[in-house]
Amino acid sequence: EVQLVESGGGLVQPGRSLRLSCAASGFTFDDYAMHWVRQAPGKGLEWVSGIGWNSGTIDYADSVKGRFTISRDNAKNSLYLQMHSLRPEDTAFYYCTKDTLPGRSSGGGMDVWGQGTTVTVSS
Amino acid sequence: EIVLTQSPATLSLSPGERATLSCRASQSVSIYLAWYQQKPGQAPRLLIYDASNTATGIPARFSGSGSGTDFTLTISSLEPEDFAVYYCQHRSNWPFTFGGGTKVEIK
Numbered sequence: 001e002v003q004l005v006e007s008g009g010g011l012v013q014p015g016r017s018l019r020l021s022c023a024a025s026g027f028t029f030d031d032y033a034m035h036w037v038r039q040a041p042g043k044g045l046e047w048v049s050g051i052g053w054n055s056g057t058i059d060y061a062d063s064v065k066g067r068f069t070i071s072r073d074n075a076k077n078s079l080y081l082q083m084h085s086l087r088p089e090d091t092a093f094y095y096c097t098k099d100t101l102p103g104r105s106s107g108g109g110m111d112v113w114g115q116g117t118t119v120t121v122s123s
Numbered sequence: 124e125i126v127l128t129q130s131p132a133t134l135s136l137s138p139g140e141r142a143t144l145s146c147r148a149s150q151s152v153s154i155y156l157a158w159y160q161q162k163p164g165q166a167p168r169l170l171i172y173d174a175s176n177t178a179t180g181i182p183a184r185f186s187g188s189g190s191g192t193d194f195t196l197t198i199s200s201l202e203p204e205d206f207a208v209y210y211c212q213h214r215s216n217w218p219f220t221f222g223g224g225t226k227v228e229i230k
Contacts, residue, residue: 035219037167045159045167045210045221059217062124100172107214109157109172111179116166 002026002112004096009117012086022079022096022114030074031102033057035110036081038092038119048094049081050105057105064090086121093118125149125213127222135230142198144225146211151191155214158187158196161224162207171196172214201227 008020020036035050049060049070058070069082079096093116100108126149136142146156154174159167169178171187174194184199198205206229211222 037221044208044224045161045212047212047219047221050217050219057217061218095166100169100178106216107155107173109159109169109178109212109214110167111169111172113166113168 002098004098004112004114006094006096006114006117009094009119011120011122013123014087014121016086017082017084018086018119019083020081020094020096020117020119024077024079024096024098027098027112028102029072029077030054033099033105034072034079035097035099036070036079037095037097037110037113038090039095039116040089040092043092046092051079052105053103083119086119088121090119091121124218125152125215125220127211127213127220129209129211129222129225131225132223133226133228135228136201137230138201138203140201142196142201142205142227144196144198144209144227146189146194146196146222148192148194148213152213152215154190156187156189156194157212157214158185159210159212160205160207161210167210170209198227 005023036048067085071080095116096114097110098112100111130145158171161167
């Protein structure tokens with residue numbers, strides 16, 4: 001079964017750091033680009049960051065650029081999001097997602113989503 | 124950054140009716156547009172990718188069309204389980220932004 005399982009969320013004070021992890025199983029992890037998507041309470045979806053299958057392509061939403069770092073460990077079938085200088089507006093449900101098309105950095109869609117992990121930034 | 128505008132914000136329809144949802148991009152994204160469905164308390168589900176390709180396991184009543192800047196998601200005959208929020212996302216170049224969503228509600 002294809003599965004993504006996020007972990008690492010929690011309550012954190014403004015200005016602090018948090019690292020999210022996503023464990024992948026059931027597919028050839030290093031064939032696919034991976035992404036983080038978040039959803040603030042009662043709001044729509046926001047693409048946060050993505051990383052190509054070989055880490056050759058990496059990008060971030062302007063809202064997190066310079067504060068968040070995405071990485072992957074293909075040997076461990078894992079995706080990460082290191083978040084620094086957290087702000088109250090970073091409070092959201094964070095999803096790990098898998099791309100539909102192998103070896104591509106555009107086109108397709110996100111066909112597998114994790115169950116998500118909650119990040120709450122508050123003093 | 125490409126901005127996606129979805130319309131209408133809310134669509135009130137009855138089961139059995141046809142739903143037509145629109146997504147407009149601020150610049151051409153070629154055919155690289157995806158549609159997702161999200162129900163309360165659930166992760167989004169991929170419906171359509173590359174404008175008109177139906178994702179695995181998606182019923183035939185869902186179809187997508189368009190290219191360039193204007194795209195449409197059509198649900199040919201609404202089933203009770205189709206009442207949800209729908210998002211478009213461009214997949215042309217990073218960042219892969221989402222539209223604001225269209226809520227399809229029961230009339």
